[in-house]
Amino acid sequence: xxxxxxxxxxxxxxTANDKRIVLLVADGLGDCPGPAGVTALQAARxxxxxxxxxxxxxxxxxxxxxxxxxxxxxxxxxxxGYDPLVYQxxxxxxxxxxxxxxxxxxxxxARLNFCTVDQAGNVADRRAGRIPDEENRRLxxxxxAALKAPAGLEVFFETEAEHRAxxxxxxxxxxxxxxxxxxxxxxxxxxxxxxxxYAGRTAKMVADIVEQVRRILADEPxxxxxxxxxxxxxxxxxxxxxxxxxxxxxxxGYPMYRGVARLVGIPVVSRPTTAADxxxxxxxxxxxxxxxxxxxxYTDKMGEDGNHPGKVQRIEELDAALPALLAAxxxxxIVTGDHSTPSVMKSHSWHPVPVLMAGPxxxxxxxxxxxxxxxxxxxxxxxxxxxxxxxxxxHAGKLEKFGA
Amino acid sequence: xxxxxxxxxxxxxxTANDKRIVLLVADGLGDCPGPAGVTALQAARxxxxxxxxxxxxxxxxxxxxxxxxxxxxxxxxxxxGYDPLVYQxxxxxxxxxxxxxxxxxxxxxARLNFCTVDQAGNVADRRAGRIPDEENRRLxxxxxAALKAPAGLEVFFETEAEHRAxxxxxxxxxxxxxxxxxxxxxxxxxxxxxxxxYAGRTAKMVADIVEQVRRILADEPxxxxxxxxxxxxxxxxxxxxxxxxxxxxxxxGYPMYRGVARLVGIPVVSRPTTAADxxxxxxxxxxxxxxxxxxxxYTDKMGEDGNHPGKVQRIEELDAALPALLAAxxxxxIVTGDHSTPSVMKSHSWHPVPVLMAGPxxxxxxxxxxxxxxxxxxxxxxxxxxxxxxxxxxHAGKLEKFGA
Numbered sequence: 176x177x178x179x180x181x182x183x184x185x186x187x188x189x190t191a192n193d194k195r196i197v198l199l200v201a202d203g204l205g206d207c208p209g210p211a212g213v214t215a216l217q218a219a220r221x222x223x224x225x226x227x228x229x230x231x232x233x234x235x236x237x238x239x240x241x242x243x244x245x246x247x248x249x250x251x252x253x254x255x256g257y258d259p260l261v262y263q264x265x266x267x268x269x270x271x272x273x274x275x276x277x278x279x280x281x282x283x284x285a286r287l288n289f290c291t292v293d294q295a296g297n298v299a300d301r302r303a304g305r306i307p308d309e310e311n312r313r314l315x316x317x318x319x320a321a322l323k324a325p326a327g328l329e330v331f332f333e334t335e336a337e338h339r340a341x342x343x344x345x346x347x348x349x350x351x352x353x354x355x356x357x358x359x360x361x362x363x364x365x366x367x368x369x370x371x372x373y374a375g376r377t378a379k380m381v382a383d384i385v386e387q388v389r390r391i392l393a394d395e396p397x398x399x400x401x402x403x404x405x406x407x408x409x410x411x412x413x414x415x416x417x418x419x420x421x422x423x424x425x426x427x428g429y430p431m432y433r434g435v436a437r438l439v440g441i442p443v444v445s446r447p448t449t450a451a452d453x454x455x456x457x458x459x460x461x462x463x464x465x466x467x468x469x470x471x472x473y474t475d476k477m478g479e480d481g482n483h484p485g486k487v488q489r490i491e492e493l494d495a496a497l498p499a500l501l502a503a504x505x506x507x508x509i510v511t512g513d514h515s516t517p518s519v520m521k522s523h524s525w526h527p528v529p530v531l532m533a534g535p536x537x538x539x540x541x542x543x544x545x546x547x548x549x550x551x552x553x554x555x556x557x558x559x560x561x562x563x564x565x566x567x568x569x570h571a572g573k574l575e576k577f578g579a
Numbered sequence: 580x581x582x583x584x585x586x587x588x589x590x591x592x593x594t595a596n597d598k599r600i601v602l603l604v605a606d607g608l609g610d611c612p613g614p615a616g617v618t619a620l621q622a623a624r625x626x627x628x629x630x631x632x633x634x635x636x637x638x639x640x641x642x643x644x645x646x647x648x649x650x651x652x653x654x655x656x657x658x659x660g661y662d663p664l665v666y667q668x669x670x671x672x673x674x675x676x677x678x679x680x681x682x683x684x685x686x687x688x689a690r691l692n693f694c695t696v697d698q699a700g701n702v703a704d705r706r707a708g709r710i711p712d713e714e715n716r717r718l719x720x721x722x723x724a725a726l727k728a729p730a731g732l733e734v735f736f737e738t739e740a741e742h743r744a745x746x747x748x749x750x751x752x753x754x755x756x757x758x759x760x761x762x763x764x765x766x767x768x769x770x771x772x773x774x775x776x777y778a779g780r781t782a783k784m785v786a787d788i789v790e791q792v793r794r795i796l797a798d799e800p801x802x803x804x805x806x807x808x809x810x811x812x813x814x815x816x817x818x819x820x821x822x823x824x825x826x827x828x829x830x831x832g833y834p835m836y837r838g839v840a841r842l843v844g845i846p847v848v849s850r851p852t853t854a855a856d857x858x859x860x861x862x863x864x865x866x867x868x869x870x871x872x873x874x875x876x877y878t879d880k881m882g883e884d885g886n887h888p889g890k891v892q893r894i895e896e897l898d899a900a901l902p903a904l905l906a907a908x909x910x911x912x913i914v915t916g917d918h919s920t921p922s923v924m925k926s927h928s929w930h931p932v933p934v935l936m937a938g939p940x941x942x943x944x945x946x947x948x949x950x951x952x953x954x955x956x957x958x959x960x961x962x963x964x965x966x967x968x969x970x971x972x973x974h975a976g977k978l979e980k981f982g983a
Binding site: 177207208214235239240241242243244245246247248249250259260263264266269270273517519520523524525526527547548551552557 | 581582584585588589592940941942943944945956958960961962966969970971972973978979980981982983
């Protein structure tokens with residue numbers, strides 16, 4: 176991976192003071208025009224956000240790179256100033272974060288699918304007919320009851336949802352160089368975790384576990400096998416506090432976002448979900464921390480559901496809740512998203528994300544409203560998400576001069 | 580050379596579907612204001628392009644880097660998503676492409692100049708008075724008739740134009756570490772191809788050939804010697820199809836552009852030159868290919884000639900021809916140039932190039948006309964040319980999500 180030149184520069188300039196930065200993330204905030212030809216941000220009545228846009232600075236964030244649609248992990252890492260292309264997380268770790276499994280540095284995590292294999296042992300359905308969550312839990316209980324863990328190894332199986340689960344191996348000296356067993360197609364057998372090129376001790380233990388699971392599930396009609404992929408260890412990254420000399424806190428109601436915060440060492444201090452609670456808890460946390468990451472999920476959820484009016488409504492709720500956060504008088508307040516989730520696409524997208532920053536030293540003007548089109552003309556311009564936090568630190572007086 | 584991180588990312592995310600992307604390149608499209616204070620794009624009556632700009636997305640492309648004027652090779656490689664600073668082609672290969680010489684992986688190509696040396700053997704005129712093409716051809720015939728090729732080597736001499744020619748060596752195990760013989764000044768002798776630092780077998784063979792040519796041309800009054808530079812082999816790059824999972828086709832009437840297309844493995848399916856034919860052939864090709872590169876030369880030609888009204892007229896021709904292409908309903912249509920060729924400069928320039936993209940998921944607005952000034956406010960913003968194709972792939976649903 177390429178060197179993190181910008182991040183290292185920011186770390187070398189970072190200096191502590193008591194100014195407080197709040198990053199309010201409305202998940203999947205960016206949009207494309209809906210049925211009425213306007214985006215959710217354009218349609219929403221949001222006097223507080225528009226007032227902030229008018230006197231602060233606006234812009235557009237590119238989460239990863241032009242044309243690239245980010246998952247939630249990379250989207251947030253960018254907002255935390257960690258270049259998502261430098262700081263890549265294995266899928267297994269992201270899945271474990273998503274269910275808030277308390278990973279340690281001794282763990283290797285993988286994403287599991289229950290699947291169906293035919294009598295010849297070939298994969299017939301990679302998702303085992305998308306079994307319900309309860310069935311997933313029943314099967315994992317059956318596996319746990321019968322499995323003999325290889326010597327020196329703790330093995331965890333956790334339900335994610337439907338056919339999806341998480342496998343975590345815990346032990347000394349494990350490595351994550353393990354073959355993915357998912358062949359990514361049907362009509363062929365699962366691959367061996369310890370096939371040629373994957374001769375390590377951990378790969379052999381995984382192969383043993385998979386074989387045991389095959390026998391344990393052999394009498395199941397549907398979900399009679401598992402496929403594993405994305406074996407990964409928790410990455411060893413500089414923590415948020417080390418990187419920026421900030422004292423951070425996370426306020427987030429959904430496991431995935433708490434997980435990503437913890438991945439960079441941001442402790443979770445509160446778990447609100449509604450707009451009112453998110454803003455109130457962020458305000459509270461900002462009294463004791465120089466950086467608060469506050470996460471609001473429902474804008475993304477409405478986008479994923481293709482619910483344009485719902486997304487408008489969630490934005491209006493957030494706007495209405497904002498005065499509680501403003502009352503705490505953060506020195507620098509950022510409102511943005513981790514990516515766009517246009518309701519016309521019902522999915523994450525690559526479109527740049529509107530951002531606004533309120534603070535003491537802005538030039539102002541040119542972005543009188545907080546939406547996708549207005550932000551294009553704003554003071555911040557179009558920048559990668561990873562540059563946002565350093566910009567906020569500059570406004571908070573937390574970056575020293577570079578060079579004499 | 581630095582690693583192609585963005586390109587590798589895009590390759591890792593690329594996924595095939597049947598959506599069709601058409602890239603229509605009006606060569607040298609970008610301009611500076613002419614005598615009447617407006618650019619050719621501003622002066623042209625072009626209702627179709629303006630309508631596309633109004634409902635699609637506009638922006639400005641930087642072909643290589645700020646301030647850098649691209650040749651046709653780098654200009655097009657950027658549009659194909661190959662970073663021109665990573666994917667550098669030797670001048671010899673570009674010259675061979677320019678005359679559509681069918682290079683193979685066993686070849687080393689070089690650019691030749693006929694020159695004049697005085698009785699002391701010093702270069703007196705590096706271009707031999709810019710001899711006419713016929714004279715060039717006569718001299719090459721004379722060389723070919725008399726030259727004894729070194730053992731195991733095939734030697735090709737091909738006329739480019741005036742004093743310019745192409746040398747191609749074909750054989751097993753050739754290398755391109757050969758000294759340039761052009762001293763780049765007069766009053767000194769040509770350099771030896773096998774001088775210190777260039778001791779390889781191929782360099783010795785080139786030195787032998789150059790010495791033979793010196794003797795063959797000794798009785799010529801003007802073009803009595805050759806200078807060789809830019810020795811290069813065909814680069815081994817991932818093909819366009821490998822890189823993007825696209826099924827590409829090129830529609831181009833001029834050899835250089837067919838050559839650059841072939842360099843990245845894009846097959847040439849048609850050779851139209853007029854605007855009407857380019858658009859009609861692009862439409863036809865788009866029925867069978869998920870990516871069509873269509874090239875229109877004359878905008879550049881008018882710019883090179885300093886013919887501002889001519890450039891306006893060529894743009895109007897292209898606009899009038901556009902409906903034939905639109906009728907084929909490409910899923911994503913891009914119109915742009917490989918670089919700017921301002922008629923006031925009579926040459927390529929570094930100025931960013933206007934671009935428009937029409938497709939399904941745009942935010943729209945703010946660039947109501949397709950010209951250098953209006954595009955500045957457009958949705959795409961200012962991006963490097965190499966990011967254009969990935970953006971089009973995103974709009975065509977051809978890029979998977981990055982990270983979970």
